[in-house]
Amino acid sequence: MSITTIDTAIEPRILTGSQAIIESIIAEGTDVMFGYPGGQVIPIYDALYDYTDRIHHVLVRHEQAAVHAAEGYARATGRVGVCMVTSGPGATNAVTGLADAMMDSTPVVLISGQVSASLLGTDSFQETNFVGITQAVTKWNIQVKRAEDIPDAISRAFYIARSGRPGPVVVDITKDAQVARTPFKYSRTENIRSYVSRPEVDIRSIEDAVQLINLSRRPMALVGQGVQLAGAEKELLAFLEKSGMPAASTLLGLSSLPSSHPQNVGMLGMHGNYGPNVKNRECDLLVAIGMRFDDRVTGRVEDFGINAKVVHLEIDPSEVNKLIYADVPVIGDIKDTLPMITERISGGKYEEWIDEFRACYDVEYEKIIREETCPTSGAVRMGEVVHKISTAVRDSAIMVTDVGQHQMMAARYFKYYNPRSIITSGGLGTMGYGLPAAIGAKLGMPGKRVCLFVGDGGFQMNIQELCTILQTRVGVKIILLNNGYLGMVRQWQELFFNERYSFTTLVNPDFSLIAAANGIEYARVEKRDDLDAAIERMFFHDDAFIMEVKVDSGENVFPMVPAGAAVTDIMLE
Amino acid sequence: MEKEYIITIFSENKVGLLNQVTTIFTCRNINIESVTASESAISGIHRYTIVVHTDQEKIEKVVKQIEKKVDVLKAYVYTLDQVVQQEIAMYRVRRSASIEHIVRKFNVRVLEVGEDYMVLEKTGHASETRELFENLKPHGLLQFVRSGVVSLPKSDAEREDLHHYLSLHDPQYGNY
Ligand SMILES: Cc1ncc(C[n+]2csc(CCOP(=O)(O)OP(=O)(O)O)c2C)c(N)n1
Ligand SMILES: [Mg+2]
Numbered sequence: 001m002s003i004t005t006i007d008t009a010i011e012p013r014i015l016t017g018s019q020a021i022i023e024s025i026i027a028e029g030t031d032v033m034f035g036y037p038g039g040q041v042i043p044i045y046d047a048l049y050d051y052t053d054r055i056h057h058v059l060v061r062h063e064q065a066a067v068h069a070a071e072g073y074a075r076a077t078g079r080v081g082v083c084m085v086t087s088g089p090g091a092t093n094a095v096t097g098l099a100d101a102m103m104d105s106t107p108v109v110l111i112s113g114q115v116s117a118s119l120l121g122t123d124s125f126q127e128t129n130f131v132g133i134t135q136a137v138t139k140w141n142i143q144v145k146r147a148e149d150i151p152d153a154i155s156r157a158f159y160i161a162r163s164g165r166p167g168p169v170v171v172d173i174t175k176d177a178q179v180a181r182t183p184f185k186y187s188r189t190e191n192i193r194s195y196v197s198r199p200e201v202d203i204r205s206i207e208d209a210v211q212l213i214n215l216s217r218r219p220m221a222l223v224g225q226g227v228q229l230a231g232a233e234k235e236l237l238a239f240l241e242k243s244g245m246p247a248a249s250t251l252l253g254l255s256s257l258p259s260s261h262p263q264n265v266g267m268l269g270m271h272g273n274y275g276p277n278v279k280n281r282e283c284d285l286l287v288a289i290g291m292r293f294d295d296r297v298t299g300r301v302e303d304f305g306i307n308a309k310v311v312h313l314e315i316d317p318s319e320v321n322k323l324i325y326a327d328v329p330v331i332g333d334i335k336d337t338l339p340m341i342t343e344r345i346s347g348g349k350y351e352e353w354i355d356e357f358r359a360c361y362d363v364e365y366e367k368i369i370r371e372e373t374c375p376t377s378g379a380v381r382m383g384e385v386v387h388k389i390s391t392a393v394r395d396s397a398i399m400v401t402d403v404g405q406h407q408m409m410a411a412r413y414f415k416y417y418n419p420r421s422i423i424t425s426g427g428l429g430t431m432g433y434g435l436p437a438a439i440g441a442k443l444g445m446p447g448k449r450v451c452l453f454v455g456d457g458g459f460q461m462n463i464q465e466l467c468t469i470l471q472t473r474v475g476v477k478i479i480l481l482n483n484g485y486l487g488m489v490r491q492w493q494e495l496f497f498n499e500r501y502s503f504t505t506l507v508n509p510d511f512s513l514i515a516a517a518n519g520i521e522y523a524r525v526e527k528r529d530d531l532d533a534a535i536e537r538m539f540f541h542d543d544a545f546i547m548e549v550k551v552d553s554g555e556n557v558f559p560m561v562p563a564g565a566a567v568t569d570i571m572l573e
Numbered sequence: 574m575e576k577e578y579i580i581t582i583f584s585e586n587k588v589g590l591l592n593q594v595t596t597i598f599t600c601r602n603i604n605i606e607s608v609t610a611s612e613s614a615i616s617g618i619h620r621y622t623i624v625v626h627t628d629q630e631k632i633e634k635v636v637k638q639i640e641k642k643v644d645v646l647k648a649y650v651y652t653l654d655q656v657v658q659q660e661i662a663m664y665r666v667r668r669s670a671s672i673e674h675i676v677r678k679f680n681v682r683v684l685e686v687g688e689d690y691m692v693l694e695k696t697g698h699a700s701e702t703r704e705l706f707e708n709l710k711p712h713g714l715l716q717f718v719r720s721g722v723v724s725l726p727k728s729d730a731e732r733e734d735l736h737h738y739l740s741l742h743d744p745q746y747g748n749y
Binding site for chain 2: 131132135136139140143160191192193194195196316317318320321322
């Protein structure tokens with residue numbers, strides 16, 4: 001048989017739009033997706049019924065959780081997270097998840113059903129203008145009204161979601177397009193003319209950066225999530241080891257570099273480490289690598305790096321000079337730009353400078369860390385729980401958090417060994433993120449231990465997902481740090497609002513009964529002495545587990561840069 | 574210092590894109606003075622001209638955010654001295670001797686003459702169309718409409734940059 005006859009033999013198959021949707025996402029390598037059915041996606045769900053051997057659809061209990069789970073999956077695996085919701089209320093429920101993914105550059109594709117094209121704009125049942133609503137919270141979105149446009153729209157969606165600076169994409173598909181028939185041919189998008197996913201590197205910017213680095217006496221690298229998004233952890237290590245400079249991370253950047261690396265001086269920002277904050281004024285060069293100078297990192301921008309030149313390595317040109325002026329912007333993919341810089345710098349050693357950070361760490365240890373992680377009296381502290389769990393799991397875990405005091409404690413006291421081992425909501429600070437994100441992470445990386453640290457407030461924001469765990473059997477370890485308060489808000493009320501604890505006290509349900517109702521093993525820890533045994537039991541157990549720890553209800557997260565203050569005014573108490 | 578800037582945007586013809594672009598201005602609390610949109614010289618690519626009043630720092634950030642939109646190919650920002658700009662205004666007036674005098678004085682084009690009305694056209698800068706407006710007002714001005722600004726840069730840079738961009742990023746470029 002000649003090649004031409006083979007070609008003509010492969011007539012494109014005729015599929016329904018719904019089948020085309022599933023075949024398209026499978027062609028993109030999707031093996032897990034999260035969703036919730038409804039009127040305007042019934043045809044897609046009907047088609048999905050025939051693909052259950054190729055794609056694992058996880059039925060969540062709320063559409064917000066579908067997006068967060070897709071985010072958790074994406075953050076753990078580096079692949080695009082996929083989710084699906086119906087029109088109207090299903091779609092609007094997903095908006096918070098999209099906003100979260102947008103802020104944290106998480107690649108997610110959301111397929112939403114839409115009313116038939118002929119009904120658009122008529123306020124028909126469960127119609128919302130979802131493309132309009134999600135404009136501000138997506139990297140890109142598109143409405144598809146014809147079956148034949150589905151493969152191309154999905155192909156573009158995946159390309160846009162994962163490339164460049166990643167982000168969420170919505171593909172809104174009308175019901176008539178789902179049921180119409182179309183010849184199916186799929187090709188992966190590799191280029192969109194209006195969109196530059198990998199900017200060309202300007203060699204002059206590299207040379208200028210090299211010059212500043214070579215001249216610097218007190219440099220500091222500011223490591224963001226961009227390193228992990230670019231898969232440039234090795235390139236970062238090579239750069240740091242040749243340049244010799246200390247490196248501090250943003251919250252999302254934490255696992256870009258092992259915690260134990262001698263040049264790692266800790267976390268930046270409001271509840272970051274003492275050294276990288278207080279030394280900010282002494283730096284003569286800041287090398288920002290894939291980070292965006294969020295105000296939680298910079299404190300008062302006017303005071304940030306006042307004696308430092310700034311080199312900013314960034315893939316998104318709109319981030320450069322947005323908040324902090326860059327003396328040398330290096331636009332490009334870090335995977336390209338970092339090695340170009342590493343190759344050209346003369347290399348250095350900053351032993352004494354790094355020792356100054358170590359001295360700061362010692363101060364912080366004496367004032368805060370020892371008491372937080374190894375207390376000998378009083379109520380159980382969040383930090384000691386995190387510390388013990390981190391010690392137990394070492395390099396085998398992915399840590400997921402919700403939002404609040406426990407999030408900061410977890411970020412501070414967990415030790416990172418591998419890339420992508422912290423999954424947390426940074427930019428949006430979305431309470432309720434943790435539980436579904438942990439489910440997504442575990443399904444993406446079944447071989448890893450997934451440990452969720454969650455507060456008693458945020459746990460209840462998507463607590464319905466415990467039943468997803470029951471139905472799908474997802475072995476996440478849930479460490480519920482129960483302080484009886486919306487702790488982070490309570491801390492601000494204590495420090496800045498004259499201890500007026502307005503509506504931050506929580507009367508909580510009996511979490512053991514909730515665990516039991518969802519068929520999840522449970523242990524409660526009220527005393528320090530019971531902690532080790534409970535941790536052991538949790539990890540010995542194969543399935544999901546909830547370990548509730550009654551922690552000190554009055555504890556605060558320190559150090560702290562008060563809102564609007566300079567980072568150098570960081571408070572130790 | 575605040576002044577007038579003219580932004581030229583080249584984009585795909587995508588539903589809702591104008592809305593996305595204008596939102597970028599509203600988020601930063603910048604008022605849009607005028608917008609025009611139409612197909613550009615390159616088929617399939619749309620061209621927007623937006624006039625705003627703001628400062629240098631803000632405008633630079635805004636332009637980068639516009640260019641970040643997936644469907645935007647390129648955006649350029651100009652100060653007034655860097656472009657030649659025009660807008661068009663139309664006036665429906667009652668016919669009278671004094672109107673005819675103004676028509677001659679301001680070099681106005683007469684588009685239509687009805688039994689008791691005339692429709693006039695004036696192209697020029699906003700100040701010129703406004704001046705004519707003020708002059709016509711006491712003499713039976715019935716209706717008035719003004720377009721947004723269209724502009725072309727004086728230098729070749731935009732043309733060359735766009736050409737360079739398309740030859741890099743559009744494999745079909747040149748075949749249109
Ligand atoms: C959806 C949402 N609503 C409100 C907030 C504001 N907020 C931030 S932290 C916090 C308290 C969280 O309490 P809890 O989950 O118990 O965690 P803790 O701080 O006590 O560790 C609140 C209300 C938020 N970040 N997200
Ligand atoms: Mg709490």
